[in-house]
Amino acid sequence: MRLLRLGFVIALASGLAAILIYITGVSNPDWSFHISNEDLEALRSLQSHFQQCVSANGLGLQAVSGRDYCEITMKFPMETVPKWRDPKTGELEGLSFDFNLCEAVATWEQVRNTTTILTREYIDALPNGWEEYAWRRINKGVLLNRCENRTLCMEKLSLVLPQRPPYIPRQFGRCAVIGNSGDLLKTKFGNEIDRYDAVVRENGAPIENFTEYVGTKSTFRLLNRGSAKALDKVAELYDKGKEVLIVKTTIHDIMSKMIREVPILNPVYLILGSSFGSAAKGTGLKALEFALSMCDTVDMYGFTVDPGYKEWTRYFSESRQGHTPLHGRAYYQMMECLGLIKIHSPMRADPNRVVKWVPSHSLITAARIASEKVLRRIGAGSADPLAACSIIEKRQKGKITSMSGFKKAAIEHQKYVKGTTMYPLEHNPGHGLLCMVP
Ligand SMILES: *[C@@H]1O[C@H](CO)[C@@H](O)[C@H](O)[C@H]1NC(C)=O
Ligand SMILES: *[C@@H]1O[C@H](CO)[C@@H](O)[C@H](O)[C@H]1NC(C)=O
Ligand SMILES: *[C@@H]1O[C@H](CO)[C@@H](O)[C@H](O)[C@H]1NC(C)=O
Numbered sequence: 001m002r003l004l005r006l007g008f009v010i011a012l013a014s015g016l017a018a019i020l021i022y023i024t025g026v027s028n029p030d031w032s033f034h035i036s037n038e039d040l041e042a043l044r045s046l047q048s049h050f051q052q053c054v055s056a057n058g059l060g061l062q063a064v065s066g067r068d069y070c071e072i073t074m075k076f077p078m079e080t081v082p083k084w085r086d087p088k089t090g091e092l093e094g095l096s097f098d099f100n101l102c103e104a105v106a107t108w109e110q111v112r113n114t115t116t117i118l119t120r121e122y123i124d125a126l127p128n129g130w131e132e133y134a135w136r137r138i139n140k141g142v143l144l145n146r147c148e149n150r151t152l153c154m155e156k157l158s159l160v161l162p163q164r165p166p167y168i169p170r171q172f173g174r175c176a177v178i179g180n181s182g183d184l185l186k187t188k189f190g191n192e193i194d195r196y197d198a199v200v201r202e203n204g205a206p207i208e209n210f211t212e213y214v215g216t217k218s219t220f221r222l223l224n225r226g227s228a229k230a231l232d233k234v235a236e237l238y239d240k241g242k243e244v245l246i247v248k249t250t251i252h253d254i255m256s257k258m259i260r261e262v263p264i265l266n267p268v269y270l271i272l273g274s275s276f277g278s279a280a281k282g283t284g285l286k287a288l289e290f291a292l293s294m295c296d297t298v299d300m301y302g303f304t305v306d307p308g309y310k311e312w313t314r315y316f317s318e319s320r321q322g323h324t325p326l327h328g329r330a331y332y333q334m335m336e337c338l339g340l341i342k343i344h345s346p347m348r349a350d351p352n353r354v355v356k357w358v359p360s361h362s363l364i365t366a367a368r369i370a371s372e373k374v375l376r377r378i379g380a381g382s383a384d385p386l387a388a389c390s391i392i393e394k395r396q397k398g399k400i401t402s403m404s405g406f407k408k409a410a411i412e413h414q415k416y417v418k419g420t421t422m423y424p425l426e427h428n429p430g431h432g433l434l435c436m437v438p
Pocket of ligand 1: 149150151152155
């Protein structure tokens with residue numbers, strides 16, 4: 001009987017293997033996932049620089065290699081006292097977190113070259129974009145029966161749906177993303193923040209009465225569902241009409257009504273984000289993602305990233321619903337040590353602080369290519385900038401975006417991608433990009 005079962009398992013396994021080989025063989029006919037010694041060396045070197053970087057900059061955090069070239073564990077010192085409890089299980093937050101460096105480096109590097117604003121051309125180009133995607137971005141979208149009446153769907157989205165992306169990668173030079181942490185009141189970062197080319201804020205974060213600490217400039221504001229429904233209040237926080245409001249969730253009838261009737265003069269868009277799994281759902285991370293998609297460098301303030309966190313304070317009000325602060329701290333430290341952001345906080349207040357041991361640009365590129373191969377991402381290892389595009393559409397003719405007035409880095413990037421706009425396929429970092437070519 002045992003033997004029979006074993007035989008069955010083997011037969012099943014070989015059958016599955018055959019199917020697997022068939023599938024992968026068909027979808028990747030050129031089999032370009034050969035992982036060379038150089039690739040492995042790049043991943044090894046990334047891990048080693050990363051560990052040194054975390055040790056040098058992480059205020060007690062340490063990174064430890066995991067089972068393979070990708071896995072890394074971020075450990076807080078033993079004496080750290082976790083304060084946050086999972087409301088579901090009642091358990092205290094742990095002191096060690098596993099991250100996949102390959103996943104992080106491949107996905108975040110791609111964010112830097114993609115656009116993160118939802119557009120009309122994206123929905124049009126996405127196969128069944130209206131039936132499968134658009135209604136999900138409309139509050140109570142299920143009632144729209146998969147946009148059976150497309151006119152109605154378009155009407156609902158029209159106020160927040162530009163035809164084409166309003167921003168391009170590297171359009172802005174230095175950007176600052178400002179969180180809402182109570183830590184902001186410990187250091188007078190105001191003047192420093194005002195010197196950035198663009199400043200991204202979140203939800204209802206006020207500026208008035210706090211300018212010494214948080215600066216006066218505000219270019220973008222990322223909004224969660226609650227803030228988006230109070231759009232009129234949010235729009236009053238900064239010079240009327242001057243901030244661009246970016247909504248993380250769905251368009252709500254209340255929002256549309258306010259945009260039309262208040263009226264809200266600010267541009268309002270919906271974000272089109274990549275997925276980073278459960279690690280990265282908060283508004284803060286979305287704000288970083290948005291900034292990374294259009295800025296040369298991204299600096300972060302007010303994210304409670306120092307030891308001894310007080311997770312339930314905001315700089316402008318007492319209470320808030322905190323969540324997984326230690327996990328967040330570890331994640332942001334990972335981002336810093338992948339060269340994506342620079343952290344500013346009371347304990348790291350020197351504006352000229354150098355992030356020690358941050359992997360060089362060339363190492364990040366080599367590790368990113370190796371990671372794409374390990375993860376079998378579309379276009380991995382190709383020199384063609386469009387290789388990661390799994391859907392390519394020709395852009396409807398219309399006025400050509402003039403590149404005059406853009407920074408050198410943005411112009412060079414446009415040349416590199418041959419004028420292509422790349423969009424993430426949401427929740428599917430492994431499934432390539434949707435590309436609009438001129
Ligand atoms: C579709 O929606 C539009 C806009 O609200 C409306 O005028 C039209 O009557 C609807 N069509 C159908 C077939 O329900
Ligand atoms: C700023 O402070 C003044 C005086 O205390 C107060 O009236 C006003 O409401 C405050 N503004 C904001 C945005 O909190
Ligand atoms: C993003 O674009 C730059 C050129 O601006 C290029 O060097 C880099 O390889 C691209 N990254 C990815 C993930 O394609």
